Amino acid sequence: MLVFGTPRAMTRRDIDVVIAQFTEAARLAYQAGFQGVEVHAAHGFLLSQFMSSNSNQRDDEFGGSTDKRVQLVLRIIRSIRKEVPKSFCVGVKINSADFKDEEGMAEMLRQIELIQQEEIDYINLSGGSFEDPQMMSTNSSLKPNSAESRSSIREGFFLRTSEEIRRRFPDLTLLVTGGFRSRNGIAGALDKNACDLIGLGRPAVKYPGLPNKIMFNKDISDDEARFDVESAPGGGWLASKVRSVGAGEETKYWVTAMNKL
Structure with a gap:
């Protein structure tokens, strides 16, 4: 038997606690010698839930409109900035998976507009959530025959979205994370000015020396400079029925x- 808790709306005190916790985490990171933090507002976690009309059903100052749904993120950014110097990097990771149609794209662009008006250094465009876990699997729903074709589908899940963000906000420093598995794929995204930076997750875990051993290794040709990763072992029958x-x-x-690293 599966038992799930009953959701409830966060109180204003709950929200104040969350803001304080994000702020304290950033302050401690600064004091520990880190050069920056990234506010995680993606992948279906709390801040992403606030930003999305799919999950945010509030009718107060934190819900009910596109602008209000992003207020928690904005207040966290402002609170962090009061505790750290301007030289301390603050980025925001946002989720493209919640914004799949024209209306959703318009909402995301409006929220990005509000976020980039704050004192942030970059936005990290990612995607997938526990509702629609694009980022959680290395397998594509499309099944082309060649490894190269599969890679081209995976590489830059979100490049079309990033290109639109780039067009709307040309001065915004944009990082894209998700699906990059080759030197050619990364170079292509950067060359077409779809983004300023590339984020790597699982490849960096599987290949800890990836930059020196593969990316910038002149002894490896562009076509051979790949860093594919395997899928996790299957979760059994339940995983096939419950995507999360x-x-x-x-x-x-x-x-x-x-x-294990």
Whole structure:
């Protein structure tokens, strides 16, 4: 039997606690010598839930409109900035998976507009959530025959979205994370000015020396400079029925791999 808790709306005190916790985490990171933090507003976690009309059903100052749904993120950014110097990098990771149609795209662009008006250094465009876990699997729903074709589908899940963001906000520093598995794919995204920076997750875990050993290794040709990763072992029958279980298995697999480094 599966038992799930009953959701409830966060109180204003709950929200104030969350803002304080994000702020304290950033302050401690600064004091510990880190050069920046990234506010995680993606992948179906709390801040992403606030930003999305799919999950945010509030009718107060934190919900009911596109602008209000992003207020929690904005207040966290402002609170962090009061505690750290301007030289301390603050980025925001946002989720493209919640914004799949024209209306959703318009909402995302409006929220990005509001976020980039704050004192942030970059936006990290990612995607997938526990509702629609694009980022949680290395397998594409499309099944082309060649590894090269599969890679071209995976590489830059979100490049078309990033190109639109780039067109609307040309001065915004944009990082794109998701699906990059080759030197050619990364170079192509940067050459076409779809983004300023590329983020790597699972490849960096599987290949800890990836930059020196593959990316910038002149002894490896562009066509051979690849860093594919395997899917996590299947989660069994339940994972096939409940997609979030499969997503959790994928996350657990790579967290375990990180702990072994």
